[in-house]
Amino acid sequence: MRWDVAGYNEQRPTGAFWDETKKTYLDSGAWPKGAPGSVVEAVFKVAGWAVPGRGFYHPYDRLAWAGHEAQWTQQIRSIYGLRITR
Secondary structure (H helix, E strand, O other): OEEEOOOEOOEOOEEEOEEOOOOEEOOHHHOOOOOOOOHHHHHOOOOOOOOOOOOOOOOOOHHHHOOOHHHHHHHHHHHHOOOOOO
16 A cells, blocks of 8 residues: 555545556456445445546545535534544
8 A cells, every 4th residue: 555644633534555577557457356235345436436546435525525525524423423624
């Protein structure tokens, strides 16, 4: 895995699987697959979003967060009973 934490604490990190031999992101076809409907399938999603294979489809990843702010903020509040302020 390769992480980009530039600007961390002001913005979320992002990361993805990395092919050290080729010095590039691992081909999205080689990413782990989860059972249909599982958290693993959702987090390692590569089809149907803006940056397949360049980040994890999860609220902690800045590439995935863009465009999901309202939806995921509400889900985080519901799951953890949190009040998020900024």
